[in-house]
Amino acid sequence: MTAEGDENYLTTAEVARRLQVKPETIYAYVSRGLLTSTRARGRRGSLFSATEVERLASRSVDHSGVVERIESQLTLLKDDELYYRGHSARFLATNWTVEQVATLLWIGQTPQPSTVGAVGAAARTRAVFGVEREGVQLARAAMEVAPEGARLTDRLRVAVAVLGAADPLRFDLSAPSVTAAAGRLIGTLVSALPGDYVDPAATLGARLWPKLSDQAPRPEVLDAALILLADHGLAVSTVAARVAASARANLYAVISAGLGALDGQYHGAAPTLAYEFLRRARQDPLKALSDRLRSGEPIPGFGHRIYQQRDPRADVLLRLLGDHPIVGTVAAIAERTPTFPNSDLAIAAIMHAYDFRPDAGDALFALARMIGWTAHALEEYAAPALRFRAMGIYTGQTT
Template sequence: MSAEGDENYLTTAEVARRLQVKPATIYAYVSRGLLTSVRARGRRGSLFAADEVDRVAARSVEHSGVVERIESELTLLKDDELYYRAHSARTLATTATPAQVATLLWTPTSPDPQLTKVDESEVFGVVRGGVELARAGMGVVPEGARLTDQLRVAVAVLGAADPLRFDLSPASVTAAAGRLIGTLVTALPGETVYGEATLGARLWPKLSDDDPRPELLDAALILLADHGLAVSTVAARVAASARANLYAVISAGLGALDGQYHGAAPTLAYEFLERAKHDPLTALSDQLRSGKQVPGFGHRIYQHHDPRAEVLLGLLGDHPIIATVRAIAERTPTFPNSDLAIAAIMHAYNFRPDAGDALFALARMIGWTAHALEEYAAPPLRFRAMGIYTGQPT
């Protein structure tokens, strides 16, 4: 078959530009029957009917749109500010508790969290027998394993022990999420705080032996609870789209969070700040010389400041670690982000070195649960991306 005229046909290079793919992918489309190649009369190479290319382009946009544009009522990132269901996260961090914010994120019609008192022990309860079970699971990891490693094992164990984990109704999911988070915090090594204490108060003795300042951890848990479609949140939503149970959704999020470009960021900032405490200028110079980004500074979304960092660093007041942060910030063109703020809290109150990653993981479980609830209410399996075979032809 050959083309009679070139005006309604496109070359391989033109099709590649139109579809934004490599030329090799064009021939993969041909082998799959998505495109038909014709010979160009008097010319070398293949031509493709423009209307057929347009149909493939339309299908690609339609197919990928669901994956790339996920509608959500949860979190808004706008003008360098963070909002949960239209509430300023900056304000919530100092006026609400993690339990109130979890209720806000988990309940589409929840009232104003600043006006609604919730039962802390009820929202973040403990699974009967779950603490011992979680500790048994944590105990199988090798000595010296990180807290996040212990959390991942404990989530899997608690999920396997929950016979009602496949009940995906909102009430069941939110109850399970609260109990899971409460049980994990209680099961971590360290002194256990009981009663009506906030989640931050319960978590403090697990991370530090210093005199507690639970308002710092409460604020951090709130500010880190969700941040839109971060990679771990997308992983959690994909699992929920397949109707995986809550424990599997949390496990999916934890798996993505373990990546060096995501959940490890607080630890990298902590290690950098450890060097900078003794000599900020030398630490910064060495980091710049390495050609790597300065840990804890700048952000892909925020352009001028990270509101989460501003709140948390502000809560540290005039602690000496703030002088170190300022000494670095004055010599960099970017701004401190939440990872550096968490690292500063860790240094200020002698947290264990892996506390930042664990704090991040526990906080983000609140957000993953909220996103899972949205996915459970959406059509299932809507993340089936179109794979393009570019290997050897058959």
């Protein structure tokens, strides 16, 4: 591209002064599509549109490096409430299907009312979270490669990688292809997990229930949990997924990136830690709390870095448990702490109430968050590629 005149263009040095960055950062902006480099006839060096430079200067960009703030239309956390595209997640969790919420997050389509479990809702669930027999067989075979005793999340990671390798169209990053692949992936993973088979026309929670518990199913509880855990803004696993999507990694690779970050002890493992704490608390809540306080460690499943007075997700899930004794255990602990139960403790309470397998919480979290990672990947695919690159500062030895 060639600049016809110089009056509306700036040199690299002028741009660097305007944005207060080094010249190398300007070239990084060009590679990420944030600035366009042009040439002037008879002059050496690059020129940049003054209008484009001013537009970049006004954006919420940290010019000390090359990492942007991430703008998103998906999730809002405000005043101890959680919203998906402007809809209360608490309301969605008890009035809409997982399919409808996934559609809302993925393409922004406002869900229409329906009764969970009705014929129409089941048909839509099947359409979004569909399964293919060959895919289920492949995923199940991949999961069985994991050693005995492997966690469900370990099996999920292996299956995602294998299903991605088997999808010849995985590099089609158009929105229809990505949403179709995401629905098929999630539906296939649920069907492939060890446990009894459930008709794919059932709700996702109903299909997941026998994979986690032998007790009489309460699919509405899992449906609500899947909705409430689907997204939570820019959690570390979501940032990892968006960075992968920025590099134009395919959906399976994006999900794998999210699963990798989710495996950290400070993120995806939180439900398991809450489960273990609640297991001790069921016998003696006061002793379990006392032992934890004595250790000086935070109380698993209580408090939150974002919420100040309550976690709306925990409110919904604990209410669904009704008068189950485990709710009394949670209340007994909460009465003696200055904090409040969070979603990790609510998931742990569900696990104890219905005798879920001990690693169920992490798997539930992972499957739910795949819905959100897909939504964030779709946003990232529509943004300039490779727009995340931190400015490294070398602190090693120099020659």
